Amino acid sequence: MTVGLKIRREDMVVVIAGRDRGKKGKVQRVFPRDGMVMVEGVNMVTRHQRARPNLRQAGRVQQEVAIGVSKVMLVCKHCDKGTRVGFRLLEGGKRVRYCKECQETID
Template sequence: MKIKKGDQVKMLSGKDKNKEGKVLNVLPSTNKIVVEGLNLLKKHQRAKKQGEKGQVVEVPRAVAAAKTMLICSACNKPTRVGFRSNEAGRKVRICKKCNQEN
């Protein structure tokens, strides 16, 4: 996965197109991510106890990672990412715009 938890991403399509949010969760098996405040689904929660009111809560639903673009933390632009090995031989993610490790 190119996108990690905690990343800032921008939606490229759908009803939340061009909106940005923080990645809360990554689901590698389905190539999906959950982004804070995006692709919200209204969920009706029933009262669990007597006397308590049922309520509507909004929860973010997973979106396809391919429909989002990472926002580079170095240059602050939506960008594609690449990978390269650093001095220690570890694979690091880089921004294709500014070439900074990300």
């Protein structure tokens, strides 16, 4: 199972491990090959940017860094819980994700 299938861009996820445990955010990018995701407002680091004439954001810049996908769980939009994702086949062969908490189809 590749990462890109379980967690997708624009998903709401909750962090379940590490410094940002409990934080929720929207997935901004997925890196399937690395098993990493970048989540809005999660795993922020401060980068120091040297002032340059044509650079607007000089000084300290807050920026997200990708975290391992095993550290996040999808937040189900039906039951609002961090949940594991299952897959089911619809009639016609389309594969959709569903919430293992409430069994609702996610997409």
